[in-house]
Amino acid sequence: MKIVLSISVIALSAACFAQFNDNFESETGSAGGTLLTNGFGGGGQNGWYNPVSGSVDGNVFTYAGNSLGFATNPNGGNQFVGMFVPAVQGVNRAQHNVAFANGLWTVGFDFNGNFNGQLPTQDNLGSFSLQPSATANYFQTIYQWGANAATASAFDANIGHFVATGGAILFESPGAAWKSLNLNHWYHQTVTWDFNSNLIVTTTLQDITAGGGVNTFQPTGWYLAGGAGNSLGLAMPTDVRLFASGGIGDMMGYDNLGVNVVPEPASLAVLGLATVGLVRRRRSR
Numbered sequence: 001m002k003i004v005l006s007i008s009v010i011a012l013s014a015a016c017f018a019q020f021n022d023n024f025e026s027e028t029g030s031a032g033g034t035l036l037t038n039g040f041g042g043g044g045q046n047g048w049y050n051p052v053s054g055s056v057d058g059n060v061f062t063y064a065g066n067s068l069g070f071a072t073n074p075n076g077g078n079q080f081v082g083m084f085v086p087a088v089q090g091v092n093r094a095q096h097n098v099a100f101a102n103g104l105w106t107v108g109f110d111f112n113g114n115f116n117g118q119l120p121t122q123d124n125l126g127s128f129s130l131q132p133s134a135t136a137n138y139f140q141t142i143y144q145w146g147a148n149a150a151t152a153s154a155f156d157a158n159i160g161h162f163v164a165t166g167g168a169i170l171f172e173s174p175g176a177a178w179k180s181l182n183l184n185h186w187y188h189q190t191v192t193w194d195f196n197s198n199l200i201v202t203t204t205l206q207d208i209t210a211g212g213g214v215n216t217f218q219p220t221g222w223y224l225a226g227g228a229g230n231s232l233g234l235a236m237p238t239d240v241r242l243f244a245s246g247g248i249g250d251m252m253g254y255d256n257l258g259v260n261v262v263p264e265p266a267s268l269a270v271l272g273l274a275t276v277g278l279v280r281r282r283r284s285r
Contacts, residue, residue, distance in 0.1 A: 019100075024077075030062060031064065036048050049095055062078055083244030092243065103195060109258070110188050111253065119247075122247040123146065125250050125252060126143045131237055137235065138237050139222075144171070155183075157189065157205060187206065187209075200219055203217050
């Protein structure tokens with residue numbers, strides 16, 4: 001009984017650290033795409049919804065035979081979210097609620113940018129962001145064609161951040177590894193931020209299609225929208241958003257999304273002690 005109880009306590013404690021994770025394997029997908037969101041408002045799969053009237057719905061695709069032509073993700077399962085701009089229309093948005101709270105957080109996800117359409121394209125290709133960006137204490141990643149808008153031959157992975165006093169959002173590159181990314185490659189990106197200081201702490205990027213190493217950047221003075229310590233008093237974000245936009249033919253793929261609290265050392269120590277106690281009790285039997 002004590003062993004079962006200890007396991008339950010550890011499992012419950014560990015579960016409370018996980019806030020929202022979706023590898024899109026539990027959703028219904030197909031080679032031609034099955035709606036992830038289902039028109040403006042609710043009704044999407046697994047709690048996903050379309051947040052803005054006029055936005056185009058994202059779809060869940062199987063890697064096998066997918067009509068967008070995305071390569072298989074080496075770290076993916078069977079399915080991913082795909083967004084495509086085939087004609088002049090609204091942008092693609094898919095949003096999900098996350099119970100954010102103060103403390104250190106991290107997001108990790110895989111993304112893929114591609115193009116099959118009319119040149120020149122517009123600059124912005126896609127993004128991940130905390131929402132609602134109009135009122136909340138947010139940041140965003142943003143994928144931009146930049147100097148490649150005329151050819152859509154490569155794109156950059158920039159981050160939208162703010163200065164200590166807040167102000168207008170600034171889109172900057174973490175470094176050379178975030179520039180001139182290959183089309184139809186799956187990349188894994190992480191961003192870690194602290195709601196207490198309001199700083200973006202670190203970001204990483206890895207080309208998982210090519211099997212490259214992990215690139216890490218620790219910015220200085222990159223804040224969320226509320227500025228240092230959220231001095232502007234902006235509200236806590238309530239959601240995360242996947243986005244695709246730009247010119248006709250722009251495509252974005254997303255997979256393996258995880259938005260999680262980074263456990264405090266004290267909490268990890270408690271879990272460690274509980275695990276040690278469990279092992280000792282098992283050995284004493």
